[in-house]
Structures are given as C-alpha cells and as structure tokens.
Amino acid sequence: MSEGFPTDPTRPVPRKRGRLKVFLGMSPGVGKTYEMLRAARRRKAEGGDVVVGVVETHGRRETESLLRGLEVMARQPIDYKSRVLMEFDIDGALARRPDLLLVDEYAHSNVPGSRHPKRWQDVEEILAAGIDVWTTLNVQHLESLSDVVLRITGVRQRETVPDGALSKADDIEVVDITPEELRKRLAEGKVYVPETARLASENFFKVENLTALREMALRRAAQTVDDQLVATLREKGVSGPWAAGERILVLVGGDAMTADLVRTGRRLSDMMMDAPWTVAHVDRPSAAASDATRAARIADALKLAEQLGGRAVALSGDDMVRAVMDYAHRNNVTQIVLGKGRDSRLSELFGRSLAAELLRSARGAAIHVVTDRTTEAAAPPPPRRPGRPDWPGYAIGAAFVAVATGLALMLDQSFERVDLGVVYLSAVLAAGVLYGLRPALAAATAAFLTYNFLFLEPRYSFSIGSPTDILTLLVFWAVALVTGYLAGRVRDQARRAQRRASAVSALLVASQSLTDADGVTDTARVLAEQTAAAAGAKAVVLLPEGEDIALAASAPKAETLGSAAMAAARWAWERGEPTGHGTGTLPNTSWTFRPLEGVRGRAGVAGIEADALASGSDEERLALALLDQGAVALERARLANDAVETESLRRADRFRGALMNSVSHDLRTPLSTVLGASTTLIDYSDTLKPEVRDDLLLSIREEAERLNRYVGDLLDMTRLEGGGLNVRADWVDVRDVLNAAAERVSRRLETRVMTRDFPAQLSLVMLDQGLLEQAVVNILENAITYSPDGSTIELAAYEDRGSVVISIEDEGKGIPTPELERVFDKFRRMDQPSDRSKGAGLGLAIAKGFVEAMGGRIAAASPITNGHGTRILISLPKAIATHRDLL
Structure with missing residues (x-):
C-alpha cells in the first residue's frame, strides 16, 4: 500500500x-540575548544538550563572553546579489537535534x-521536529x-x-528595565555606537516611546499568562466565566482601512x-465587479x-446589513x-451609512466603529493587473452621442415638434x-x-433663456443619468452572472471529465489540463511514487x-x-504548489505557474475549486484501483483455496493407484501372473496420464489467472488442428466412435495453433468422459461470412438447462462432487479462456436429440x- 491514502509511508x-x-x-538593548545566554549556560551546567543555532551579539563584549563554553553551529552561506551572506543553517540544526536550540x-x-x-x-519547523527552542523578540515586531x-x-x-x-509559545519571559536605565545604557554605548546612539536617543528611544512600548510588552505577557491559566482551568474542569462568550466579527470592504481593521480585531480579541x-x-x-486593487486588499x-x-x-x-446580522445571529x-x-453628509443625515444601519439593526451585539485616518507612511497599493481599458467605452459612447446629434439635427429640420431628448x-x-x-x-x-447647446434657446450657447427649459434640461439630465446608471448595472450584473455561469459550467465539465x-x-x-485552462497558465500534477x-x-x-x-513540491x-x-515556504521558485487533500487523505500535489492567478480573483477561486x-x-481513482486489486486478490485466494482442495483430492487418487500398483509389482513381481502384471502396468499408465492431465490443467489455469498467457498468432487451417486433437484423444475413445465432418475448403484463421488444439482436446476429453460406451462423438467444422465454427457434439445425458450458463466455470462438474474420476472440473474453463484469448467465442447447447x-x-x-x- 505504498500509494494508499490513509496510511501513506511517505x-x-x-x-x-x-x-x-x-x-x-x-x-x-534591554538584554534579551544576554539573559537567554545566561539561562542557557545554567541549563548546560545541569547536563543539558544546548546548542547555539544563531546569536547576534552586535559587538557587545558582555554578550560575547557568554558564548564561551557553548557549542555554536556554523552558519550557512547564501549567495545574494554577488555577495555571500551567512544565515541560520536549519538543516544542520535538524541533523544535530540538540535538546535545546x-x-x-x-x-x-x-x-x-x-x-x-x-x-x-x-x-516552527525546528519545533515540529521535536526540538526545544529559545528565542528573543521585541514587542514592536508583533504584526497586530x-x-x-x-x-x-x-x-x-x-x-x-x-x-x-507568539501565542503558541509555551513560556514567555519578559526582560524588563526602566526607560531611564535603557537610555543610560544607550548613552554609555552598550546598545549602539555613539553616533547611532545619539540619533536613536533623540528619535525612537524617547522616554514616552519606551514607556508605551514597555506597557505593551507587559500587557502582552500578562495576556499570555492569562491564556495559559484559562487553558489549565478548562483542562481541570473548573467552572467560571470564560472569554469564549465573546465573539468578534470584523467587516472589511477593500478600502485603505482594510488591514488596520484586521489588526484592530486582533487587539480587541487580546483585550x-x-x-x-x-x-x-x-x-x-x-x-459592479470590484477592481483589482480592492480584490487584492480583501484577499x-x-x-x-x-x-x-x-x-x-x-x-x-x-442587503449587506441583513447578511451581516444573519451571520452574527447564527454564530453568536x-x-x-x-x-x-x-461618508457624505446626505448619507449621514438619512442614516444610510453601514454603521448607522448596523446600529439600528443590532440586537445584543456591540458595534465598534473605526474612523478613517491618514498615515504618513502608508503602504503602496498592490499592483493592478492589466485588464481591458475603459477608453474604448468612452469613445463609443461619444460616437453614439454624435450619431444621435446628427439624427436630431435631421429631425429638427424635417419636423416642427419632435421630442429630441428621446434620441439622446x-x-x-x-x-x-x-x-x-x-x-x-x-x-x-x-x-x-450637446442638447443644451444645439436645441435650447438661445442656441449655440450653454446659457438657458427660459425657466421651462431649465426644468426640461434638468429632467432630461436626471433621466439620462438614471437610465445610464440602470443600464450599466444591468450590464455589469449580466457579466458577473455570465462569469459565475462560466465558472459553474467549467466545474461541471471538469467534474464530468474527471469522472x-x-x-x-x-x-x-485531466486535472492538469482543466487547471491550466482555468488559470490560463502552466499546471502540473505530482503523485506519490x-x-x-x-x-x-x-x-x-x-x-x-x-x-x-521539486523541493517545494x-x-x-x-x-x-x-x-x-507567493507563500511563506521556498517563495523563490517559479511555481506555486498546493496539496491535493481528499476525503480520506492526501492524494498528491498540484502546481500552477507563478503569478498566473491574482489573489482573491474569480480565476483563483475557480482553480482552487478544481483542485478540490x-x-x-484522484482519491476515487486510487480507491477504484485498490478495489480492483482487492477483488483480484480475493478471486485469487478463492481460486487458490479451490485449487488446493482439488489437488488434495484429485491428485491423491491417481498417485495412490500408481504407488499401490508399482509397490505390488516390486514386491510380488515373481509370483504375479502375466495378465495381472499387465493389468497393473496398464493401471499405472492410465493413472499417470490422468495425473499428467490434472497437472497440465492446473498449469494452464494458473497461466490464465496470472495473466501470463502468451498468444502467438499465425495463419492456421482449423482442419489440421482438429485432426491433431482427435489423434491425441484417440486412445481414450475405447468403444466410442468419433466422426469428422470437414468441408473440402476452409478459410485460414489467424490464431495460436497450440492453444486451439489444447482447447479442442479438453472439450473432446470432456465429451468422452460424459458419453456412454458405444456412443458417437461428432467433430465438425464449417464457416460463415465472418467466422470459422467448430462443433463438438456427444450423445451423453446432456446438461440441465439451469447449468448451461455455468458449465464453463472453474471446478464445475455435472456429477456428484465425490466423483473425482472425471477430472478436476477445469477442462472447459481452460478451453473458454484459450478461445477468448484468441478473440473467439465459445458456447454450449443441450439437449440435442431426445x-x-x-x-x-x-x-x-x-x-x-x-x-x-464465395461461400
């Protein structure tokens, strides 16, 4: 089961x-690295296996002195822009596997x-390998x-x-000093070189800044301690008011505030x-469809x-408010x-802003409104993917207005009273x-x-002479705007519906193709082809081997x-x-790989060419749905293969059991006869009469021949069951094969008579002569076995337009009609199971296998006469x- 999903050895x-x-x-500068090295030296003194993976001393002598006596790993050189930079050697750490890194x-x-x-x-990778890690962190580096x-x-x-x-940390130790003491260390050159220290003291290391950062560090550590306490109390089943009663929902819309809202939600969760x-x-x-910038921000x-x-x-x-409140009620x-x-003043006056609507609709939920602000160093918006420009639409719209103007001028000259606004x-x-x-x-x-300039008095001027014309013009403009707005929305909705329908159709086609x-x-x-078509780029699929x-x-x-x-895959x-x-692991490759997770396990890996899919785009969602x-x-196909293999093994086990049962009985009888007759000849050969001696020798020969047939049948059936049958086709005259088969069984006819009915001319057939001869021999021996003495066995051949037909007919008692469909089954006998003298029941099954292997058909008919x-x-x-x- 090297390729199975539930138990995959890979x-x-x-x-x-x-x-x-x-x-x-x-x-x-607060001494985090210094304190970590001190604690590591204590652990090593206690007998622990401690290794320094990477430590930055920044030239501080006190910190460098603590490295003496500790095992320090060599760093890994990496070429970057014609320079060799030294980085942490993660593979070396995994190979060394210390207790503490x-x-x-x-x-x-x-x-x-x-x-x-x-x-x-x-x-994270080191921890997943079971190695304890100590590390250092400044609070300002937390994402939220x-x-x-x-x-x-x-x-x-x-x-x-x-x-x-950070929340996954098992222990957090706060290395804390007062802002005044830190500024003193800064002035003494224990943090940065003097010139850098002076600039830092005037900017980042202000007392008010350090005080705020100190508060955040202490609060974050206290929050972690509180989380650990809650977890411990839950494990012990201690009842109490838990924070799980609070659930937070953050709404984002793709504007400039999106990332800030997410961080606000995280901070609110911490509080x-x-x-x-x-x-x-x-x-x-x-x-209308969101532009690429908003879609990228949302993603x-x-x-x-x-x-x-x-x-x-x-x-x-x-209805955004209803969608939000429905989700809020369902998820508490x-x-x-x-x-x-x-928001516009008008929107606020009529309460049409989302915040106002939620305030009116919220029941049992608190609403936190974060106001917009302008930051000095705002992150640049993500690059917009090239798309269809809008200028052709504006140009065609202007052309439509020009055509309407020409038509309006013609109508204005031809008729006295015409509503030219309808044309526009x-x-x-x-x-x-x-x-x-x-x-x-x-x-x-x-x-x-244009309508104002050309058709309202005074003409060829944008001024309006009549108050009635002002009203007419304003109504016309309002109707035109509303008409354009509604038409545009209908068009955009139609396009979005078309994209969704196309995506659904693509999924249906892919599902049918995969099925x-x-x-x-x-x-x-098929998966690679469908994914490449959906992404518009190259795609690969990798499977376990x-x-x-x-x-x-x-x-x-x-x-x-x-x-x-391949390493990324x-x-x-x-x-x-x-x-x-585009991911956090091996991002410098030109492919993005995603695991193919089935219902029962991992089925493989799919790769899509880099930059083929915009984050959050419809194409990305379609591609991900295709991969799912x-x-x-893939899992279904693998399970189907396993089912076929299991069924083959089951049939093989059943055949093996029947085979062993047949061998234990059918081979023992002739062997016992041969052994008994040969022993009698050896022990009493001098006292036996010649006719008795001849009878014993005849019995040995007959039982040996029967034993030889059994073994031959078993070997032939093993070839059929194991798929090892090799068909060597050549042009063959069927009459020659039938004559050879008749000669092979002639000694067993005894008082029976075999007749042959062959035409003078018979078409040649492409087949394996040896297999056909063995199939005919098996059928003839079966006919001899079940025919009474003195009866006739007829061997005939004839042809029609598409085939050559062989007929073998006997005068035995026949086959009951319900048994006709099963007469070619393995180990099938028409007599009692205890009657082993008539073979193992494999002859017709082997004949059927040989004939079908050559592309032929075989059938049985019974009764024939009376x-x-x-x-x-x-x-x-x-x-x-x-x-x-020609027939």
Missing part, C-alpha cells in the same frame, strides 16, 4: 512538538533563497501592533511576527481574553486574519467591528448596455451639454521541474501546506469477411 511519523520559550522585551531574533527576515522568508518559520507602533514612534516595522506564532474573531467580506451579487486582509489567528469568511447578499457574535470612511436617451442607454456604468454616465453628460477518466494517471492528466512524489501530468505541454521546484506533500511562489474536485477524483446430448460451439473470427457468393 509521510513523516508525527513527533512530539518541541517547547518554545520567548524572551520578550520592549525594545533593543538557541535562535536569536525571532522576527528576522532571511536572505532571499532561504527555505523560509522569516526566521519564525524556521523555528505594527500600526500602533507606527503612530507612537513614527517608525514602521518591516520585520513582523504573526501574533499566532477580551483571546476571544474568537472572524474577518468577513460581504460580496454583493448585484454590485490580503483574509490572509492576514488567518496569520494573526482569526478566521476568514466570505458572505454574500445584496457579540462584537462587530467596521470602518467608517468619509437612446444613445445613453446603448452606451450603458454595451460598455457599462461609467461610459453611460459620461455619455449622459455629453448628451446633456470519465480511466485510472489515476488519466485523472491526473514509492517513498517520494513524481511528476505525473502537465499541461498545456510536457514540463520538467527543477530541483528547487515535496514540502507541500509532506507538510500539507502551500509552498513556492481533482483531489477527490433430451440427450451436448454440443460445444467455437466461433473463430476471420481477418476479412468472405463474400456471400
């Missing part, structure tokens, strides 16, 4: 996770080309606090650690004793939520967090239907101005994977997590059908 054996201890400080600077960013982008991810630290200190932290990684929290985005089916926010320990969900509904949400941008409305409507909302609004404005696929390899090929995985299919053409890509297979480009379907299809007799027919196909005039 997967690593789960180990007990190592313990993580974090030395937490409010800022650089020291890894400094938990938030450090690794050099591009490393296995993981971040050191905290290296630590990065925006708070930016407002306090004015410095954006580029190296961050997800809060979920509420790690309350469960969820980040949700409401997708409105009737709304990044959902990923950030998962990194910070929250859940990510996507809601759907035109008690806190709702949303952002409030710059038609142009606006056409622009909205064909090119969407914005071109329609632009066309409405152009139509408004029709024959075997695991064919399923992998022995103790490794191997490339099984690729599309749209054959691909080969380099060593880096193996990681995805072994760990069950996405790897490669493909995983189930309720007696059996006819066996063998039909052998011709290579070329004979014309009816």
